[in-house]
Amino acid sequence: MKRSKRIETLDKRPVNLDGYINEWPEMGFTAMSSPYDPKPSIKVEDGKIVELDGKQRKDFDFIDQFIADYAINIEQTQHSMSISSLEIARMIVDIHVSRQEILKLITGITPAKMTEVMNHLNVVELMMGMQKMRARKTPGNQAHITNLKDDPVQIAADAAEGALRGFAEEETTMGVARYAPLSAIALLIGSQVGRPGVLTQCSAEEATELELGIRGLTTYAETLSVYGTEKVFIDGDDTPYSKAFLNSAYASRGLKVRFTSGSGSEVLMGSSEKKSMLYLECRCLYATKGAGSQGIQNGSVSCIGITGSVPSGIREVLAENLVAALLGLECASSNDQSFSNSDMRRTARTMLQFLPGTDFIFSGYAAEPNYDNMFAGSNFDAEDFDDYNVLQRDMQVDGGLRPVTEEEVIRVRNKAARAVQAVFKHLHLSPVSDEQVEAVTYAHGSKDTPDRDVTADLMAAEDVLKRGITGIDIVKALAETGFKDVANSVLNMLKQRVIGDYMQTAAILDKEFHVLSGLNTANDYMGPGTGYRVEGERWEEIKKIPHIINPQDI
Numbered sequence: 001m002k003r004s005k006r007i008e009t010l011d012k013r014p015v016n017l018d019g020y021i022n023e024w025p026e027m028g029f030t031a032m033s034s035p036y037d038p039k040p041s042i043k044v045e046d047g048k049i050v051e052l053d054g055k056q057r058k059d060f061d062f063i064d065q066f067i068a069d070y071a072i073n074i075e076q077t078q079h080s081m082s083i084s085s086l087e088i089a090r091m092i093v094d095i096h097v098s099r100q101e102i103l104k105l106i107t108g109i110t111p112a113k114m115t116e117v118m119n120h121l122n123v124v125e126l127m128m129g130m131q132k133m134r135a136r137k138t139p140g141n142q143a144h145i146t147n148l149k150d151d152p153v154q155i156a157a158d159a160a161e162g163a164l165r166g167f168a169e170e171e172t173t174m175g176v177a178r179y180a181p182l183s184a185i186a187l188l189i190g191s192q193v194g195r196p197g198v199l200t201q202c203s204a205e206e207a208t209e210l211e212l213g214i215r216g217l218t219t220y221a222e223t224l225s226v227y228g229t230e231k232v233f234i235d236g237d238d239t240p241y242s243k244a245f246l247n248s249a250y251a252s253r254g255l256k257v258r259f260t261s262g263s264g265s266e267v268l269m270g271s272s273e274k275k276s277m278l279y280l281e282c283r284c285l286y287a288t289k290g291a292g293s294q295g296i297q298n299g300s301v302s303c304i305g306i307t308g309s310v311p312s313g314i315r316e317v318l319a320e321n322l323v324a325a326l327l328g329l330e331c332a333s334s335n336d337q338s339f340s341n342s343d344m345r346r347t348a349r350t351m352l353q354f355l356p357g358t359d360f361i362f363s364g365y366a367a368e369p370n371y372d373n374m375f376a377g378s379n380f381d382a383e384d385f386d387d388y389n390v391l392q393r394d395m396q397v398d399g400g401l402r403p404v405t406e407e408e409v410i411r412v413r414n415k416a417a418r419a420v421q422a423v424f425k426h427l428h429l430s431p432v433s434d435e436q437v438e439a440v441t442y443a444h445g446s447k448d449t450p451d452r453d454v455t456a457d458l459m460a461a462e463d464v465l466k467r468g469i470t471g472i473d474i475v476k477a478l479a480e481t482g483f484k485d486v487a488n489s490v491l492n493m494l495k496q497r498v499i500g501d502y503m504q505t506a507a508i509l510d511k512e513f514h515v516l517s518g519l520n521t522a523n524d525y526m527g528p529g530t531g532y533r534v535e536g537e538r539w540e541e542i543k544k545i546p547h548i549i550n551p552q553d554i
Contacts, residue, residue, distance in 0.1 A: 015342035021309050028272025028280075031263075031307065031316035033119050036274035040113035042081050044074055053112040061230040063283050066240040070290030073107035080108030089120035092129040092326070095527030099132055106326045111282035114326070118278060118319040123352065126318045131356035132525045133325035135295075135506035135518030137532045139357030141400030142332060143167040143367040145187055146374035147446040150179040152424075152457070153417050153432050154449055156190030157440040160416035161409050162367035163194025165385065166401040168508040169220065171364060173203040173374050180204040181464035182429070182457060184217040185474060189423060190416040192489035197509035199256065199502070203375075206246065213255045216471025216494050219502075220256035222297050222332065222363070226287050227261070228280025231271040244291035251292075254497030256507060258295040258332060259288040263320055264303030277307055281320040285327055294505045295330025297363040299353070302376065304339040308349070318352040325358075330506035330518065336364025338377035346379050354391070354399050357532070359506040359518075361399055369445040382444070392542045398534045403545045414441040415483075422481035423474060429460035 010016070025034045043051035049068035050057045060068065073080075088105065091097045109117070121129065143162040147154045159170050172187045174180055184202035191198040199219045202212055212218045224243050227233040237243065243259070250257045261284035263277035272280065281298065288296050299317045300307040307313040317334065324331040333353040340346045353361050366378035373381065380388060385401070392399045417440045421432035430453060439449040471494045478487035492513045496502050502509060504517035525531030534542065 017341040028267040030276045031312040032278045034276035067286045071286040076108030085116035115279045127356040137521045140168040142169040142360045144364040147372040152182040152186035156186040156416040156420040157413040159190030160194035160412040163198045169199045181461045193416040196489040222258035224259045228283040232269045240287045259293045260297045262301035264306035297332040299334025332360035332363035333358040335362040335379045372445045423477040426477040430456040
């Protein structure tokens with residue numbers, strides 16, 4: 001058959017390399033509304049929920065029971081459930097109804113009711129809701145700091161640059177899990193070189209991650225995964241009760257905790273129970289709320305390929321982010337998994353969170369080239385920094401980042417590398433050569449750096465754990481090797497663990513170690529002229545992109 005050259009050309013476009021599937025409710029391939037989703041209902045007897053979304057208490061699975069017992073306000077529920085889902089949806093976008101009023105109302109509705117409410121909102125209305133409902137007044141951003149070699153010196157340099165660029169939180173993980181102690185130390189040091197007050201975490205096996213946190217080598221955790229069906233929960237990570245216990249283990253040691261969930265995980269693991277992705281994610285978010293976590297990383301996350309393949313899938317991602325905010329949770333709204341071959345499509349997906357602002361627009365912007373991202377790639381990476389900054393300038397939107405100069409980048413990367421070199425030497429860990437310091441100072445990624453002695457690094461990582469090295473040891477090492485300013489910053493991070501204020505909902509720290517959270521800097525948007533506005537000093541900072549014509553120079 002003779003083919004149209006127009007269609008042949010379109011067939012070769014990157015967007016047609018992505019995978020798509022039409023709705024298949026029986027296997028869970030529906031984004032926001034499945035014919036098998038339950039209808040909203042609630043019944044309370046003697047102060048206990050005995051019916052939840054059409055299911056009697058004797059038939060509850062452990063997610064139903066956990067939600068009924070810990071995640072729904074029994075005193076509010078009869079009133080909240082009596083209001084139509086359409087009316088609640090309209091209240092969410094009504095500038096005359098405050099965030100506080102909506103938060104109180106939402107405490108009494110069920111997951112099925114929440115699903116109905118979201119289905120009344122189109123994408124623009126969901127964005128309007130997010131602008132009003134996010135916890136913290138100012139948006140923020142989080143970075144992935146990783147590399148193929150698990151090179152701690154490069155981690156420190158990238159962390160310093162990322163902090164300089166404006167990331168309020170930085171997260172690392174490893175290809176070789178045993179590298180975790182060195183990665184955590186490098187991330188802690190590098191982040192404080194770039195900007196005092198940046199929170200850090202090392203994503204590892206739970207026992208290791210908790211130990212690193214207790215030792216003061218990390219300051220938050222976000223990989224406590226929850227799921228929307230009992231079968232997947234058991235296969236994936238125990239029960240809501242064990243997650244609540246783990247949450248308390250972190251929090252009682254002064255670590256900020258954020259759970260992780262995302263639509264599509266139940267489909268991917270083959271046990272969606274025919275329910276829509278949104279309904280199952282609502283169950284995850286209610287379990288998160290009931291467990292006492294201050295926040296959630298959600299937005300399909302690593303399952304975005306599944307959710308993005310079905311009709312209305314990207315709308316569903318935004319809807320689940322909004323559900324998190326409606327439940328009063330900090331929302332780190334994903335954007336941290338590469339999902340499309342189309343640059344246009346991946347940008348459009350991010351704009352849904354970028355424009356209204358979320359507590360963390362990315363729960364993992366790759367602050368390294370994509371090939372170095374050990375979290376399996378991100379929707380934006382280090383090669384997109386200038387594009388991202390221009391988008392902020394184009395739209396007068398605060399996306400959490402700032403333009404930087406080449407001189408600033410070289411300076412902080414070099415200082416971070418030298419600081420790690422000095423600390424490793426002082427603590428008798430694996431050596432860092434001057435050649436490597438020079439390489440990571442100017443490197444784009446791990447292709448530009450020499451290989452390290454992996455055996456020596458792994459022995460050093462094990463030694464960190466055996467010797468009981470803590471954050472105080474890092475402070476002493478920095479102070480005694482000429483990096484007193486960095487030592488002071490790390491010490492201030494440890495003090496925050498004792499104070500505990502950064503465990504407030506959506507908390508971050510500024511460079512003076514003041515807490516900015518949903519409690520003391522709550523979102524107060526009530527329509528035009530209210531809420532956070534990009535203006536003044538912050539607007540001047542955003543405008544200073546490189547490669548710009550300055551009229552004063554003409």
